[in-house]
Amino acid sequence: MKHNIKRLGILIIGLLAILVFYLSYLNVVRGSEIAANPHNRRLQEYEGQVRRGTIYDSKGVVLATTGLSGEKNKRVYPRGHETAHLIGYISEKYGRAGLESACDRYLLGLEGADRARNYINKLLGREQLGGDVTLTIDSYLQGLALDMLGKRRGAVVLLDPRTGAVRALVSNPGYDPNKLEEIWPQLIQDEDAPLLNRAVQGAYPPGSTFKIVTAAGALAARPDAARQTFNCQGFLEVNGYKLEDTAVHGRVDIKKAIAVSCNTTFAQLGLDQGAQNFVRTIKAFGIDQDPGIGLPVRPGTMASPEAIIPTELAGSAIGQGELLVSPLHMALVAAAIANSGDLMKPYLIKTVKDSMGQVLQREEARHWLNVATPQICGIIKDGMVDAVRSGTATAAGVAGVQVAGKTGSAQNPHGQTHAWFIGFAPADQPRLAVAVLVENAGSGGSVAAPVAGQLISTALNKGY
Structure with missing residues (x-):
């Protein structure tokens, strides 16, 4: 009997010790995290104090x-x-x-x-x-990007590919947070979804801008693809499905195919590398991840591996099919090529100081992913430079600066094509990478590229 009482006492003391330890852990180690959790009702009490x-x-x-x-x-x-x-x-x-x-x-x-x-x-x-x-945001560039979108739905992301620092992250339409209480009923009923942060939560087919990813995968799977030429007849038949091109481009290599945005070539490159390599490349660019910038980011999505049949693979290789991405992810694609395959972790918060000015957190440039070799990125960059010099992206050109870019006009079930542009500048020593999306606005070359060109020009003139 005494032994049983002793064992019970030891058990109770042990359980109390565990409880004290756990409560101490919650209070000391995770206290501030729990206190700041948005579901914590005491937050509003803190707001008042x-x-x-x-x-x-x-x-x-x-x-x-x-x-x-x-x-x-x-x-x-x-x-x-x-x-x-x-x-x-x-x-x-x-x-x-x-x-x-x-x-x-x-x-x-x-x-x-x-x-x-x-x-x-x-x-x-x-x-x-x-x-x-x-x-890290520059409010002048933020305002300029919004002004250039005008009344059109869309998003703009501008960042430094060398560090990952985000200089502008814009979504349109927006709202005035100073009047939130008054306008909330209209905001939640508005068909244009002004509460949606399109830059990080938008899900769009990337269209031809995704040919950059396809090119990286094809060159990694088969390096001699850089010397290969393709005969574009204006279409490609895949298992009885006719994939149309925008023109008959004739014989092109991979650089020329980027510059003129040849659907036939990139659909074939997608098929040649196979579904496994294609999916591996998408993961290498971090498109299926939330990069952790402080705002929730929708990871890119695609067809499940078993559903990537040849027709789906050919469509996804030119940025169509079931592939959906955010503008932030496409800005990171441009940043990866700009930085020779070394993708830096994007970030928005530069420093955090306490109420007495003591620095609590200072964000530094951090490597995130190895996307591709410098050689592969060099080949792709040359094609993107040609796209701005004489191809589909000439409207993104900036006087006295070599810009590299890729346009896209993404088909979607909601009307006109989405207009896309991704790129970076200066092409020889990139300091800026950009993605511009304008919903249901038509051609990326005539709609999105000019926005990117003006934003790049202004940012460079400001010393970025």
């Missing part, structure tokens, strides 16, 4: 700050529509979104010394302060 920190662009321009409305803190977004999808919002009624949500634990002072400092301030009845976040 803490003066939320400021979000700045890379030049120190205020993108989100806290003012007073009567006796309550009120979040203010000086750039309004321009940064709505990027910064997001804070609302008692509708929750939180964007970087406002992702950076909660910093902005509410739940990290670093601010956590203890604010606890003391609360006890002493003093104001509690959150930390500040500085982004």
Whole structure:
């Protein structure tokens, strides 16, 4: 009997020790993460107690700050529509979104010394302060990209291929987060989906811009494809299906095929490399991943491997079929080629400081994926340079700067083709990579390429 009581006592003490350890772990190790979870109802309580920190662009321009409305803190977004999808919002009624949500634990002072400092301030009845976040975004380029989209639905992503720093991430149409409470009913009923961040959550067939990925896979599977020529007769028959081309291009090599955007050549290259190599290349570019930029990114999707029959493979090789990607992923495709196959991890947050200016986090350039060899990227780059010099992408040209690019006009079930452009500049030493998508707008060469050209020109003139 005594032994049983002793064993029971040991068991109870053991369970209590485990409980104490687990509660300590939750409080000390994961406390700030749990406190900042968007599903935590106490967040709104923190909002009422803490003066939320400021979000700045890379030049120190205020993108989100806290003012007073009567006796309550009120979040203010000086750039309004321009940064709505990027910064997001804070609302008692509708929750939180964007970087406002992702950076909660910093902005509410739940990290670093601010956590203890604010606890003391609360006890002493003093104001509690959150930390500040500085982004890689340039608000001028952000506004310019939005202006160039005008009233058209679409997205623009601009980044530095050497580091992964995102300079602009734009989705249109948008909304004014300063008036969220008033306009919410209209936003959720609007058929144009203004709450959707098309740059990272949009799912689009990439059209001919995806020929860059197909080329990389074909050259990796068979290096002699660089010396091969193809005879384009204006169509390709695949198991009884006739895949039409935009023209009869005659004999072309892979560089010329990129420049003139030859469907026949790239459908054949897709078939030649086979479904396994094609899928492997898509994964190598990180298209099936969320790269973790602080905003949720929709991974690209395609037909299941067993469903990639020859007709599907030929269609996917030219960016059609069941293939769907986001504009961010296509900007990363351009960035990978620009950086000789070394794809850097994209990021939006440059620095995080606590309420006393102490740096809590400083993002540095980090390698993410090895996409292709420098030799393969060099071949593809030459074709992209020719596309801007004399092919389908001449409208992306910038005076005095060699631009490399690829256009796309993606068929879709919702009307006119989506207009695409991806590219980078200067081609010899790339500092900028871009993706432009304009929904149901027609030709990528005449619609998306000029947007990219103007954005690249302005960014280079600003010293990027």
